[in-house]
Amino acid sequence: MKCTTFILSILCLKVIYTLGQSNVFDLTHVLLTGPGAKPEAVRANHVGKCVLLCKLNDGCRSVSYEVDSGMCFIHRVTLLSPNVVPSYNTNYMFTEVSRENDDDDEEYLVFRATSGIGLRTLDSWNNDSHDDSNSLTSATIGCLTVNNQLPCDRHFRSWRLDHWNNISKAKFAFYTDLKAVFSITFDASGTTHRDQVFHKSRIIPPSTFYPANGFNFNSVLGLENCARRFYLSSFFNQCVGDGAWMMVADEYKPKCCDYESSGPYPLFLYSKTGYAVSFGDSEKAGYAQVFAVFITYNKD
Secondary structure: OOOOOHHHHHHHHHHHHHHHHOOEEEOOOEEEEOOOOOOEEEEOOOHHHHHHHHHHOOOOOEEEEEOOOOEEEEEOOOOOOOOOEEEEOOOEEEEEEOOOOOOOOOOEEEEEEEOOOOOOHHHHHOOOOOOOOOOOOHHHHHHHOOOOOOOOOOOEEOHHHHHOOOEEEEEEEEEEOOEEEEEEEEEOOOOOOOOOOOOHHHEEOOOOOOOOOOOOEEEOOOEHHHOEEEEEEEEOOOOOOOEEEEEEEOOOOOOOOHHHOOOOOOEEEEEOOOOOEOOOOOOOEEEEOEEEEEEEEOOO
16 A cells, blocks of 8 residues: 555555554563564554554564553564563553464464363364464463463464465474474475374474384374374384374373373373384483474465
8 A cells, every 4th residue: 555645644544553453462561582572662652553553564573562651662573483482561562463464484373282281282273263362461471482481271272273374384393491392394285274284294304303114193183092182103012112203192091001191181292302202211202391383374
C-alpha cells in the first residue's frame, strides 16, 4: 500500500493500524533477552502506535512497550524463537505481531510440551483450533520457551498448527536445562501436522542421527497399546533389547516396558548416542524435560 499525499498518509496509517491490531497476541509484562533480541528503540507513547510501527517495519516480529517512558522496542525476533528468553516486568507490555505470510528463516514455536504435568501430549497436539498464544500470563510464561525453570502449567499449542501452509521444515526436539539433547528435522513441504510430516521418508539427515537399522515405527500416533507418541523406533526385543531414538510416553499402560511405566507423565525419552538404543539403558538413553516443535516457512 502506497501513500503519496498527507491526507492519504493519514488514511493509510489508520488502515494499517487496523490491520496491525488483528493477529496481535497481548502477552503483557514481558522483556526479551538472548541472541537477536536486542531491540531498536523509538518513542511511541501508546502501545497501539508501537504495534503500528512494527507493522510498518518489514524486519519487526514483536515489540516491547515501556509504559512509564512511552518507548517502543522493536524486536527482529519473536517470543517463540528458540534462543530468546522472556522475563517478567510490570513496567512493560509485550505484543507478538503475527504476519500472514512469514517467509524468513525464523523458526517458530508451534508446540511445547512439559514433562510430568499429567496431561497427554497427543490430546493437545490434536486439539484443533485451540490456541494458547493469547492466553498466557506471567504465571505461564515458561510455556513459550524451552526453559523448564520458568512456570508452565500446560502443553502450549499455537494457532500455526491449524494453518500448516507454505512450511519447508519442521523440527522436533527434546530439551533439558535449555540444551537440545535430541532433535530431528523433517521436510514439511506439502504435509499436514498429523502423521504425514513425522515420517522416515522426510527426515533431513543431521550429523547426530543414525538410522542404520531401519524403522518399525515413525509416527505421531505411535504405538497405541503403550501410548507411545511421536515414536521413532527401529526394532523390538523384549524391552531390554529394544532400539529407538525418541518417544513420548503419554500415560501408564499395563504390560509395557519398565522404562515407560514410572511417571509422572508424560515422559520424553531419547537416545544419547544418535543410534537406536534401549530406553532402559541409562548410559545410552535419557529423559528430557521439554518437548518442542518448531517450523520454518518457505521463502517466496
